[in-house]
Amino acid sequence: MELTRRRLLELGAGMGAGLVLASCAGGGSGTGVESSAAPGPAGPPRPGGTLRVGALGKVAAIIQDPHGSQSNESDYLIIALAYDPLTVPGDPRTVTPRLASSWEASPDLRRHRFALAEGARFHDGSPVTSADVVWSLQRLRATPAGASRLPGIDPAGIAADGPNAVVLTSNYPNADLPLLVRLTTFVLKQDTADVAGAPGTGPFRLESYRQGNARLVRNDTWYGGAPLLDAVDVRIFESPQAMVNALFTGEIDVASNVGPVAARTAQGRDGIQIVRRPNDSALPIVMRVADGPFADARVREAFRLAVDRDAMVAQALSGFGRIANDVMGTGDPAYATDLPQRRRDPARAVALLDEAGFDRSARYQLITADEAPGQGESAILFANQLRDIGVGIDVVRQDLGTFYDETWLKAPLYTTYWGTNDSVTFFASKTMISGAGQNETGQQDPAFDTAYQQAVSTADEQQRTSALRRLQEIEHQRSGYLLWGMADGVDLASEKVGDPPKLAGFGRVQFERTWLAD
Amino acid sequence: MPRIVRRVTRLLGLLGRRVVLLAVLLVGVFASVTFLPRDAAQSTLDRGASAAELAARRAQLGLDQPLIERFARWMGGLLTGDLGTAARGQPVADVVLVALPNTVLLGGLALGLTVIVAVTVACLATLRPGGPLDRLISATATVTLALPEFVVASVLVLVFALWAGLLPAVAITSAGGSVAPQALILPVLAVAIPQLGWNVRLVRAALADEARAPHVDAAQLDGLSRSRLLVRHLLPGVLPAVAAAAVTSVGLVLGGAIVVEAIFNYPGVGVVLTQAVQDRDAPLVAGVVALTGALILGLLLLADAVRAWATWGTR
Numbered sequence: 001m002e003l004t005r006r007r008l009l010e011l012g013a014g015m016g017a018g019l020v021l022a023s024c025a026g027g028g029s030g031t032g033v034e035s036s037a038a039p040g041p042a043g044p045p046r047p048g049g050t051l052r053v054g055a056l057g058k059v060a061a062i063i064q065d066p067h068g069s070q071s072n073e074s075d076y077l078i079i080a081l082a083y084d085p086l087t088v089p090g091d092p093r094t095v096t097p098r099l100a101s102s103w104e105a106s107p108d109l110r111r112h113r114f115a116l117a118e119g120a121r122f123h124d125g126s127p128v129t130s131a132d133v134v135w136s137l138q139r140l141r142a143t144p145a146g147a148s149r150l151p152g153i154d155p156a157g158i159a160a161d162g163p164n165a166v167v168l169t170s171n172y173p174n175a176d177l178p179l180l181v182r183l184t185t186f187v188l189k190q191d192t193a194d195v196a197g198a199p200g201t202g203p204f205r206l207e208s209y210r211q212g213n214a215r216l217v218r219n220d221t222w223y224g225g226a227p228l229l230d231a232v233d234v235r236i237f238e239s240p241q242a243m244v245n246a247l248f249t250g251e252i253d254v255a256s257n258v259g260p261v262a263a264r265t266a267q268g269r270d271g272i273q274i275v276r277r278p279n280d281s282a283l284p285i286v287m288r289v290a291d292g293p294f295a296d297a298r299v300r301e302a303f304r305l306a307v308d309r310d311a312m313v314a315q316a317l318s319g320f321g322r323i324a325n326d327v328m329g330t331g332d333p334a335y336a337t338d339l340p341q342r343r344r345d346p347a348r349a350v351a352l353l354d355e356a357g358f359d360r361s362a363r364y365q366l367i368t369a370d371e372a373p374g375q376g377e378s379a380i381l382f383a384n385q386l387r388d389i390g391v392g393i394d395v396v397r398q399d400l401g402t403f404y405d406e407t408w409l410k411a412p413l414y415t416t417y418w419g420t421n422d423s424v425t426f427f428a429s430k431t432m433i434s435g436a437g438q439n440e441t442g443q444q445d446p447a448f449d450t451a452y453q454q455a456v457s458t459a460d461e462q463q464r465t466s467a468l469r470r471l472q473e474i475e476h477q478r479s480g481y482l483l484w485g486m487a488d489g490v491d492l493a494s495e496k497v498g499d500p501p502k503l504a505g506f507g508r509v510q511f512e513r514t515w516l517a518d
Numbered sequence: 519m520p521r522i523v524r525r526v527t528r529l530l531g532l533l534g535r536r537v538v539l540l541a542v543l544l545v546g547v548f549a550s551v552t553f554l555p556r557d558a559a560q561s562t563l564d565r566g567a568s569a570a571e572l573a574a575r576r577a578q579l580g581l582d583q584p585l586i587e588r589f590a591r592w593m594g595g596l597l598t599g600d601l602g603t604a605a606r607g608q609p610v611a612d613v614v615l616v617a618l619p620n621t622v623l624l625g626g627l628a629l630g631l632t633v634i635v636a637v638t639v640a641c642l643a644t645l646r647p648g649g650p651l652d653r654l655i656s657a658t659a660t661v662t663l664a665l666p667e668f669v670v671a672s673v674l675v676l677v678f679a680l681w682a683g684l685l686p687a688v689a690i691t692s693a694g695g696s697v698a699p700q701a702l703i704l705p706v707l708a709v710a711i712p713q714l715g716w717n718v719r720l721v722r723a724a725l726a727d728e729a730r731a732p733h734v735d736a737a738q739l740d741g742l743s744r745s746r747l748l749v750r751h752l753l754p755g756v757l758p759a760v761a762a763a764a765v766t767s768v769g770l771v772l773g774g775a776i777v778v779e780a781i782f783n784y785p786g787v788g789v790v791l792t793q794a795v796q797d798r799d800a801p802l803v804a805g806v807v808a809l810t811g812a813l814i815l816g817l818l819l820l821a822d823a824v825r826a827w828a829t830w831g832t833r
Contacts, residue, residue, distance in 0.1 A: 401556025
């Protein structure tokens with residue numbers, strides 16, 4: 001065999017991966033919620049202490065408005081500690097109460113009534129009323145992103161129901177509304193003029209703020225039960241590397257969402273916990289269904305059979321993740337774990353391509369951008385794996401701006417990134433039903449649409465389950481998604497940090513039960 | 519009298535040319551941000567915003583107007599001291615003026631350190647021209663000349679923060695917004711070390727030149743000690759060269775600071791600039807360039823003045 005430059009690079013990549021795998025051997029089984037270089041503190045949680053949390057953010061993008069478009073994780077963390085939304089992510093239920101203590105839907109699933117938590121008070125002592133909630137939701141709805149944060153809810157559909165409940169009326173039946181209002185529906189006092197630093201109802205109260213850095217102190221009268229920590233210091237970091245260095249030198253206690261590359265540097269380091277939050281990000285390969293070379297379902301099936309999922313997880317994610325089965329929303333309790341796991345089968349893939357008359361002499365572009373760790377790497381690995389079935393893929397790396405401008409929702413083959421993965425219907429509604437605003441593959445599948453409508457418009461648990469199952473079957477069978485694996489969210493924490501956040505996605509901000517050992 | 523008039527006129531002419539240069543630079547900055555793919559409206563909206571939302575945002579940011587018009591309006595504001603509004607809504611002046619003092623502090627300390635060390639080391643080398651120390655210094659200077667800031671910064675963090683645990687790895691700001699003094703040490707070193715090579719070589723060469731001057735020969739023949747000769751006769755002569763070298767380094771120091779700020783999470787203007795370019799935020803990029811440009815301009819002028827003063831009467 002001829003030893004070309006490409007082959008050499010591949011060999012190099014393989015050796016690198018081998019080393020990585022070897023170094024991961026002690027760390028990740030890929031199934032545990034948490035794997036640690038060091039264990040967390042033993043013993044019962046103790047009160048007290050100031051937790052210093054580092055989070056990523058850009059100084060020029062700082063936003064203090066709870067209803068603003070927060071692109072900084074640090075800003076979002078500060079807001080989520082000081083303000084409460086109606087509902088939050090949870091485990092095992094993916095929606096758990098927060099400022100709304102309970103909710104119920106009308107039989108047609110168009111009206112949702114949220115009862116407010118008893119004893120909820122703002123940091124200035126005044127009680128939370130439905131007027132405050134209505135005002136806040138109206139304010140959120142009026143922002144540029146309001147329509148997508150309160151999907152299907154018009155301003156007129158936000159109303160008080162007595163002093164302690166609000167009713168949200170949707171334009172269509174939507175069983176998922178309580179889930180969709182998680183973590184965005186922050187509540188401020190009615191008629192708050194200056195929202196930056198205004199009183200919230202959250203587990204911590206903002207004490208001081210400067211340039212993206214904040215100190216928040218415990219809200220002793222929080223209706224959810226006072227947190228254990230005296231205070232949380234949030235510090236803004238521009239790069240994960242600086243954040244990890246700060247953790248290693250003891251300048252912070254938690255490095256939030258640092259990613260797998262940084263976590264690798266912590267492996268084998270004393271006194272550092274590696275906290276893995278499974279099902280955090282999806283980095284699927286998107287194959288256009290509507291038209292182009294991948295419109296034939298057999299071609300897409302062939303690609304899905306050509307990918308070596310284990311190798312992708314090991315190499316693109318440094319082992320911080322697990323393989324997936326081409327169905328988006330892997331963290332959903334209703335996720336179909338019984339669908340047969342697709343495995344690598346190059347022979348079958350080649351047969352399918354020939355059957356479909358796929359032109360294997362042509363070269364195809366796979367466009368990628370570096371939005372999430374491992375994204376670009378996954379594209380290169382995928383292209384290499386596809387050479388085994390005789391398909392030539394050229395990986396094109398685009399600047400994120402160009403990517404969203406020219407590629408996303410348009411190109412026949414590209415990688416994408418999603419950071420919320422605990423709902424199958426979330427993806428169905430946003431990216432797969434006909435006419436969805438972010439239909440990444442151009443899918444128009446009547447059977448899929450029907451299954452989706454049934455799933456979200458029935459209150460009957462059994463009917464919903466069977467509709468969801470059908471929806472996932474179709475997605476697994478013929479959608480444009482090649483979801484090879486799911487990346488863990490990776491946080492690093494000092495060994496003194498007890499009960500750090502464990503949920504994926506926005507669940508990373510849940511520090512209300514965290515504590516610090518002596 | 520006519521000579522001083524001539525000199526002042528020359529300085530003013532120089533200043534005028536540089537101001538024009540800065541204005542041209544700002545046009546270039548504005549244009550290049552505009553010609554990059556994607557614009558500030560897209561960068562600051564949520565992913566998947568509709569075309570209507572995008573158009574509204576563009577109109578709000580004034581991106582629907584021609585480049586010339588936007589630039590003219592921004593320049594008009596600049597003359598009245600208004601740097602405009604960044605894409606995410608904060609006044610540019612607020613963002614830049616919070617960060618700039620930190621960068622000036624970092625760059626100033628690094629530059630000061632560079633000059634002091636460069637002059638000291640160059641003097642040491644000059645004491646025995648061609649001796650082992652001179653050769654060692656010359657070789658080391660060449661090596662440091664080739665060291666990129668990020669390598670120096672990474673090695674410093676590794677050695678002094680991660681291994682030895684002597685100094686903080688990042689510059690964490692206090693509640694008051696200031697950076698702790700010990701957190702400044704590594705960033706200053708990381709900016710200064712790569713500048714040392716160039717400055718040492720320049721000062722060393724200037725000293726060698728100066729040593730060939732007739733008055734130095736005379737002083738030497740008078741039997742002055744080498745160190746006395748150095749301090750009394752050589753150093754004053756190389757002052758213009760030192761000033762020129764230092765000022766040439768200002769731009770490099772600021773460039774280096776951008777890299778170093780990212781590594782140390784230092785809350786300076788470099789971080790702001792990087793992010794502004796990513797956001798395609800033309801007013802913010804131009805604001806940073808205008809203020810740092812003005813700063814460099816002032817320093818260049820100062821160096822010219824030093825040179826003029828030092829060479830007073832020699833021509």
